[in-house]
Amino acid sequence: MESQKIGIVGSGLIGRSWAMIFASAGFSVTIFDIEPSQVSNALKLIKSQLEELSESGMLRGTLSVEAQFALIKGSNSMEEALAGASFVQECVFEKLEVKQKVFSEMEQYVSDGAILSSSSSCIMPSQFTENLKRRNQCIISHPINPPYYAPLVEIIPAPWTDQSAIDRTRTIMESVGQVPVTLKKEVPGFAANRIQYAIIAEVWRLVEGGVLSADDVDKVMSAGLGLRYAFLGPLEVMHLNAEGMQSYMERYTQSIEHVLGNFGPTPTFTGSGLERIIKEMDAKIPLDKLEERRQWRDTRLAALAKLKRDLERE
Ligand code: NAI
Structure with missing residues (x-):
């Protein structure tokens, strides 16, 4: 052929x-x-x-x-x-x-x-x-x-x-x-960046508001939420974390609304918050080490892709 x-x-x-x-x-x-x-x-x-x-x-x-x-x-x-x-x-x-x-x-x-x-x-x-x-x-x-x-x-x-x-x-x-x-219709940011920007906004507020350091806020994802998200999306996480989606919403709607109501406005991404985050990130990964870290990232993503493929074959 x-x-x-x-x-x-x-x-x-x-x-x-x-x-x-x-x-x-x-x-x-x-x-x-x-x-x-x-x-x-x-x-x-x-x-x-x-x-x-x-x-x-x-x-x-x-x-x-x-x-x-x-x-x-x-x-x-x-x-x-x-x-x-x-x-x-x-x-x-x-x-x-x-x-x-x-x-x-x-x-x-x-x-x-x-x-x-x-x-x-x-x-x-x-x-x-x-x-x-x-x-x-x-x-x-x-x-x-x-x-x-x-x-x-x-x-x-x-x-x-x-x-x-x-x-x-x-x-x-x-x-x-x-x-x-x-996507059934075009929207700015498509889907992945819309979701990513929602995460960035809250991560920013948590650091800017003095709740977490830049390093710790990233660990919330890399050592916690991200591990699940490598296999399940947020909706399936909800469905599994109770007796199905309906039961999850009955249990947690109030709590979700309470926390979302506490989020505050979209950050401006300027001023002292920006300076602090740049300083912490530069200290964690100096600019002359970015290429090394990208290779570190790609090796891990490759291993994860292989694991996912192997698990799907089982
Ligand atoms: P790049 O800068 O590495 O490569 C762009 C290439 O296009 C260059 O080789 C350039 O010579 C060539 N080019 C420029 N004008 C041209 C023309 N008129 N005719 C033919 N070739 C031309 O860019 P990259 O990163 O590969 O991005 C390409 C596209 O993919 C962009 O639209 C970008 O937004 C998108 N994209 C990039 C991602 C990334 O992480 N780099 C991720 C997802 C999408």
Whole structure:
């Protein structure tokens, strides 16, 4: 069976990750970048990452490193990269004007059946697809960093996206082992950032209000809530922590309302609170140690992804 072709536009961190994810499932991938050196660099980085993943037992899919790498090509022409592609994943800079320009270029090189998908983390799809001829084929598939280990993909249609494009995007994401969730309509921040920002706001209030240190507030998540959330969402946690959701709400609604009523306004993220948090974070992880800590994080996320995969196989 001839594999479907995927076009990747933009070969930075996220473009490279998508290329590896699609190739791991046997798709043919062609990467384009406006900067030709980025494409050759991306191919080199992908090769060495695939080798490292294989050595650590974390390579996705059933194909060998050589077979996966052979599926990934580079091109210095967008037209060539997109010719015959059934799905295109755009991964360029997060700037509205750049997304608008790139989408208006991309739509010239694809056929009626192709899906034009953006990795955008903040810009809503209607903002850069409204005036396109192929706007019904456009959608956002927003990954979480690092996408190779964190499989969530938020699928966000514009008001004019075809239902078939939404369904096919979900199916493609599932077929490469990602975990798609579909927003029924676009909202600022999509879902993950809305939830993340609600957490950031309360974490900020707790530090700013002198209740917890920056280090301790992070431990509430990393040693407590986060452990559950690696496996269950908050609604299932509630359902299991009583005799079902109804029983949970009967027991705890009053308490939830009482605590929420005590939250206070959205922090301004300025002034002495900001200074204190920056100082504590810089002391905990000095700026020249950030790369080391990112590698520490990725090793742990890789191990957790493997554990989750192994548990699901049982
Ligand atoms: P990046 O800065 O690493 O890479 C962007 C690439 O796009 C560069 O190689 C650049 O040369 C290329 N590019 C710029 N303009 C172009 C054009 N007109 N045509 C073709 N290529 C062009 O960016 P990164 O981090 O990979 O982000 C890409 C997208 O993914 C952004 O929309 C970002 O918001 C989103 N995203 C990023 C995440 C992250 O943690 N880095 C997480 C989830 C989504």
